[in-house]
Amino acid sequence: MNKRVTFKLVGSVMLVEAALLLLPLFVSLVTKSGDQMSFVITILLTALCGMSLRAIKTPDDTLNAREGCAIVALSWLALSFFGALPFWISGSIPSLLDAFFETVSGFTTTGATILTDVEALPKGLLFWRSLTHWAGGMGVLVLSLAILPKMGGRSIYIMRAESSGPSTEKLVPRVGQTAKILYKLYIGASVVLFIALLICGCNWYDSFIHMFGAAGTGGFSNYAASVAHLNNPAAEIILGVFMVLFGINFSIYYFLFHRNWKMLRQNSEWKVYLSVVAAATIVIAVNILSLPRFQGHFGHALRASFFQVSSIMTTTGYATEDFNLWPQLSRVILLLLMMIGGCAGSTAGGLKVIRLQLLFKCAIRDISRTIHPRSVSVIKLEKRAVDEKVISGVQGYFFISIAIVCLSSVVVALDGFDFETTLTSVMATFFNIGPGLSLVGPTGSFAMMSPLSKLVLTFDMLLGRLEIFPLLMMFAPETWRK
């Protein structure tokens, strides 16, 4: 592996993080929340490390798939470590492991928290905690590709390793340009959401925090009761709609802007995704109608159901209701939505709709093969044959995901919580959702977990966000051999 290039680019990413840290510092100074020193120290440290890595001389600057994955994996570890420093330095989160968990949860847009009293945190730190969602959603490396000067064609490897979904394609010939377009769309949509929240009557700080959480499909709130605290039906509906929108592949918006109706019509993922959201919303609304809370008021039930479905399906994790108390059918449906997740190329986590579409088609093909053993059939998506490598990749990914969930559950089971808590804590972190069911439900937190479980869950979050392989690759000895 070309270690020099790898570390040099990790250095660049750290400089980008140092720049991002200036925003919470600014907020901290404006709100006089008293946590500015922790940011100043972190920015200096991060910038210093970043600069010294940038100073590495690279006689040979070729990137291959291997370097691309290593850059992404190492950058995310570095981002999370340095991002955790403000929490630890300020003393708001005394344990470094807990601070690391919280930051990883932020960058991976999980939204799982170890804090029991969120509202006690100073405003600068809360701002940073939510900003990590926003940056991690579209990807810090994609941001670096967009703002750093030309990195050449091979930087597609970096983009592929960080973006979600089975196959990442460029929108325009250049990687840097593609990254810029993605961020422009992302920033544009975020600004619209921010203004909409302001109009609904939220104050600027709440608007920022919830915009970050919804855009990155993360789910950190500055209130213990999450979005329910705002007690603002209009804001709830807007957040619900925007979460669904941020769960759609961003290239769809690019086609929309270019009036490329053909590509919109051809792409089936967003249609399947929206259908699932609609179906789940209606089924759950009917199911929870009989709860005393809604007293047969269908409108209220529908609103509650839509917000929860949108939040869970896009793996955001905001809550306006404690769905832990809902009927079993609704809880199971939410659990399934957790696994499905959003669309590829969006900020959402989960297995991704497109993977399940492919797996479904594979299953049908296998059945038809048993009937016609000599038949030759190609799996098609959007009227195009799908490469067999992509298909076997998706099947492998599905298996490894299940395996990771099972193994992690075994480790978490050592803590001795009930079955629901154990399984859903792993799923909630691996699929980057945030809250699970039972003890880790929307009103709970991960604070009571043992350090070992926290470590495993932290790792699961990173595995889930980076789609497993870049991170697992770091443990293969061949990666480090010359």
Place this chain on the structure above:
Amino acid sequence: MNIIIVGDGKVGYTLADRLSHEGHDVTIIDKNKMALRKASETLDVLCIMGSGANLRTLVEAGAETTDIIIAATTNDEMNLVCCLAAKQLGTKYSIARIRDPEYTESLTLLQDKLNIDQVVNPERTAALEISRLMRFPFAMNVESFSHGRVEMVEFRVDIEDNLCHIPLYQLHNKYPHVQFSAVLRGNDSIIPDGSFELTPGDRVYVTGERISVTAFFRQLGKDTQRVKNAMLIGGGHTAYYLSKIMAGMGTRLKIIEIDEERCRELSGSIDNGVVISGDGTDREILQSENLREFDALICLTDKDESNLITGLYGKREGMRKVIVKVNRLDIAEVEESLNLESVINPKVSAAESIMRIVDALNQSTGSVMDKVYAMQGGRVEAYEFVARENLPFLNTPLSGLPIKKGVLVSLIIRNRQVIIPFGSDHLEAGDRVILTARAGTIKVLEDAFKKH
């Protein structure tokens, strides 16, 4: 500019690489998945799988808003259809690679009727290159500028040449009509200045008027007899074009081709040669066809390995001139160790001539680039510019101009007069200027000078 390249073969890949490095937005269309994967992973370009003749694929590649389409598949008809379709959709300029003589001969009609702006014919370009080499058998490369008036010849300096260890300014006094434009020593490419001294083994590029260059080599005692007869191995399109070019020069050819059907076809279409049916890489056949009686051996089969081995064999047999055609792109790096002097690469030449067309389309400044020639495997380039009236630096002595380091004004051609420039010479509007410089440093003539 937005450029679509159809066909991700050797020509397409080379073009995509160079064009995207020059800052153009490139989209490649090809049917071959493996070729596309390589391009999409190593180049900053967009790759689309499909046929370039398919309208839907072309629309997906953005043909409506594209500036140039380059059709470089191996199939002539396909290339024609690609250009035709793209032009219909709104592409501004089309370049097609056409190789079949049947088509090239009716080119004028084809171009007008089919809306093709430029035609590139790698085989014909290769044949022209070979014909130039046959005029200077000792040369490793010969390139012509200014419509054939000026020639740039690459040769290896020997001790007995009496050129070594003398500063170039002294050599200039001795040979005032030629310019020493570039030197390759080991792996270093050097743009020499007046104090530079040559050493034996250097590969030197000498530029000058055609007669002056010939006179220079005669003075050195080089073999300036042109090749009178040549043996060709492989009777493809290149052999056909070469025989047509050589017919005018009175050179006799013997073409050995393995395919009988093709032999019959060839012998029907050429007049100045004998066509032999047989395996030209077989020593027995070469011997029985009296290889030693020929001045030159030219290997043009489709297999690089056969060409190289047969070429080396000819070298050992003491042929005056051996020319080998190679298709691979990465040959430049090992060319030196092969000890073969003249290796021609039609794919690279084709890519270069297309680059020139694209560069010319991209001009909007005080000069027009007429020609770029990549020397020494592309590390040094020679450029031919026409200076326009709005070029700054006109009518100022060269010694007063801020010429960048590593750039050499090799020649000035004014009113058909070739001038080897010294410090007191100046540029005038309408002059043709030949520069040598490191590859990629110059795009317009102004680049040769420092900014104020």
